[in-house]
Amino acid sequence: MKISDVKLDCRHFKGYVPCRPHKEKGVLCPDCPDYAPVKERILIIKLGAMGDVIRTTPLLVRLREEYPHAQIHWITHTPDILPAGKIDRVYRWDATALHILKHLDFDLAINLDKDLEACILLRQVRARRKMGFIEHEGHVWPLSPAAEHKILTGLFDPISKANTKNYIAETFEICGYDFRGEPYLLDVDPDLLKKWKQEYAQALEERPWIGLNTGCGARWPTRLWPEDYWVALIQRMQQEGLKPILMGGPDEEPRNLRLHQRTGAYYPGVHPLKEFIAMIAATDAIVTAVTMAMHLAIGTQRRIVLFNNIFNRHEFELYGRGRIVEPDTGCDCYYGQTCKRARHCMYDLPVDKVWDALMEVLNLPA
Numbered sequence: 001m002k003i004s005d006v007k008l009d010c011r012h013f014k015g016y017v018p019c020r021p022h023k024e025k026g027v028l029c030p031d032c033p034d035y036a037p038v039k040e041r042i043l044i045i046k047l048g049a050m051g052d053v054i055r056t057t058p059l060l061v062r063l064r065e066e067y068p069h070a071q072i073h074w075i076t077h078t079p080d081i082l083p084a085g086k087i088d089r090v091y092r093w094d095a096t097a098l099h100i101l102k103h104l105d106f107d108l109a110i111n112l113d114k115d116l117e118a119c120i121l122l123r124q125v126r127a128r129r130k131m132g133f134i135e136h137e138g139h140v141w142p143l144s145p146a147a148e149h150k151i152l153t154g155l156f157d158p159i160s161k162a163n164t165k166n167y168i169a170e171t172f173e174i175c176g177y178d179f180r181g182e183p184y185l186l187d188v189d190p191d192l193l194k195k196w197k198q199e200y201a202q203a204l205e206e207r208p209w210i211g212l213n214t215g216c217g218a219r220w221p222t223r224l225w226p227e228d229y230w231v232a233l234i235q236r237m238q239q240e241g242l243k244p245i246l247m248g249g250p251d252e253e254p255r256n257l258r259l260h261q262r263t264g265a266y267y268p269g270v271h272p273l274k275e276f277i278a279m280i281a282a283t284d285a286i287v288t289a290v291t292m293a294m295h296l297a298i299g300t301q302r303r304i305v306l307f308n309n310i311f312n313r314h315e316f317e318l319y320g321r322g323r324i325v326e327p328d329t330g331c332d333c334y335y336g337q338t339c340k341r342a343r344h345c346m347y348d349l350p351v352d353k354v355w356d357a358l359m360e361v362l363n364l365p366a
Contacts, residue, residue, distance in 0.1 A: 186299030
């Protein structure tokens, strides 16, 4: 075989390491049945946060439909969360990746981040068409009316509150598409999924297994549900035969240990991301605030009860598998990091309301 036999225009060609079809099947270029000549090259710039990266993955479904022969590149701060096999080249944001991308030619480049560094990259890359947000005179600038609206919702609360489109639909519109219910693309390790189903069966026996993600992240602590309310919900679940599983990361560990001590609820501890994905995928439903666990629950097609207070409820697409519950008295702290009230509004999200929502998503009598 000669270098002239190598199909450099194939989507699977890496340039310096064996391609996937060769490693999986041992085939060589001249007789490879998976030869896929590239007709377009597409770049997606979506850096973070991780949850927003996950809920941008539905766009891959549409891009594959519209450009079945495209080679898709994606640059992000969190490449490990992207689905394997759905993207041809994934880059972690660093100097090497930026150097490479600035010296490639793209047919389409899409930037979906309003951060200046991402907008500058879109300005600098060579692409026949550009979509999303770009740098203009040192500021973020829209390349379409849909992108303009997205900027305005981020700048002015009245415009943001009036918005009735979910995040994914807005992303699709920025790219010139209508959202048709395309799903999140999220990898679940089958061996880890099997492991956690066995863990739950051993620790909890019969189902339903309900994951309780008890934290809300450090950025917006105003989303936190009172600890005593979690205790009351757990005790009611235990009385009714549901099996609560305390979940979270390092920030939630002290709270989950206290809840375990107070209720005896099963707490498997803190685990790496791939394990956490499998832990969520092994449950029957998840109760959570707007956090990473929410996105992982949606991505693994779990039923979900979602706490919301400071965000626009229309932002979230639950694909018909969830219920959003909010404080009875509303919230005065739109996208707020501190509460304006003497009594936090999450005290006005009663346990009974959460319980009823959980029964509804599980299709059980309240």
